[in-house]
Amino acid sequence: LSGKPRWNMQRPEHITEQEWCKVLGRDADNLDHMILSHNITEHFLKRDDGSLGIGDTERNILRMAAVCHDWGESYNPETGLGGDISYESKTPEDSVQELEMFRTVFDHIFGEVDVKTKLLIEATIFKKDSKLGMVFDSIERIGYLRVAIIAYESSKKTQDPVLKGNLEWLAAGTLSNQILSLMEYAADYTPVQEYLEAVGPSINEMFEHINSDTFA
Numbered sequence: 001l002s003g004k005p006r007w008n009m010q011r012p013e014h015i016t017e018q019e020w021c022k023v024l025g026r027d028a029d030n031l032d033h034m035i036l037s038h039n040i041t042e043h044f045l046k047r048d049d050g051s052l053g054i055g056d057t058e059r060n061i062l063r064m065a066a067v068c069h070d071w072g073e074s075y076n077p078e079t080g081l082g083g084d085i086s087y088e089s090k091t092p093e094d095s096v097q098e099l100e101m102f103r104t105v106f107d108h109i110f111g112e113v114d115v116k117t118k119l120l121i122e123a124t125i126f127k128k129d130s131k132l133g134m135v136f137d138s139i140e141r142i143g144y145l146r147v148a149i150i151a152y153e154s155s156k157k158t159q160d161p162v163l164k165g166n167l168e169w170l171a172a173g174t175l176s177n178q179i180l181s182l183m184e185y186a187a188d189y190t191p192v193q194e195y196l197e198a199v200g201p202s203i204n205e206m207f208e209h210i211n212s213d214t215f216a
Contacts, residue, residue, distance in 0.1 A: 006030055007147070010170040012162045023154050023167070027147050034067055037143060041066040044139050047191040052135055061117070065124040065136050068109075072102030099126055138185040138192050141178045145195075148174035149202045152210070168210050175206055 005017045005028050015023070026032040045052075045059055054062075102125070106118065124132040148171045155167035186193040196203075 006033060007151075007170055010151075010166045012160075012166050015163060023163075024147060024150055027143065027150070030070060030073070033143075034070055037066040037069065037139070038063060040143055040146075041136075041139050044142070044191045047194055049190050051188060051190040054132070054135070058120075058132055061120045061124055061132055062136055062139070064117075065121050065132075066139070068102075068106065068121070069125045069136075069140075071105040071109075072098035072100075095126070102126075134185070135189070138182065138189055141182050141185070142192065142195055144174050144178045145182060145199070145203075148172075148178070148206070149199060152202070152206050171206055172210050175203065179203065 005011065005020050007020075007024060007028060008017075011017070011020045021028040026036045041062055045062065099122075102122070106113075106121075110118070120132065123130045124136045127133040128137045151167045151174070152171040155164045155171065158164050158167070182192055182196060186196050
């Protein structure tokens with residue numbers, strides 16, 4: 001996963017992978033993304049006031065899930081390659097293949113982890129309707145929204161019209177796909193509510209200034 005850029009579909013052809021990672025920051029690299037996800041999870045848990053209704057064991061499951069949640073994307077048996085599959089592009093078949101590969105990689109690295117822990121981590125990542133799955137889904141969506149804001153802010157700074165348009169496309173698409181679910185989570189999870197309040201001005205600006213056609 002290291003060195004493989006995320007959000008590659010939105011990267012203009014004339015922008016190198018290294019330049020793309022500089023524009024979007026750590027989240028643009030697949031391996032750095034998992035480290036960043038762990039940091040976001042830690043901050044999320046520290047901000048919780050009990051609204052999540054989880055104990056120390058479940059918190060540790062969330063931490064482990066953050067570190068390994070993209071292992072299933074590390075290798076594609078059909079192409080021999082790995083890499084992030086965007087939220088918009090992922091198919092049910094992709095999800096099945098990702099789960100199978102996740103199990104393979106997980107067993108190789110954590111072969112001696114007890115079955116209960118393994119199943120809890122797997123459910124946290126792949127079962128979005130489970131208790132921990134919903135919490136982790138909200139954390140992932142915060143990460144997506146974070147990238148949308150970075151992309152939008154970067155679009156305001158560049159003089160490259162193609163890069164500007166693609167960054168606005170990334171920001172608009174990601175915002176559209178994440179904001180409603182995050183608003184629903186905010187009703188139950190204090191960390192989500194606090195995050196949305198903190199970035200509210202940025203979200204409002206994105207809706208006001210990005211061409212409405214970009215959201216179509």
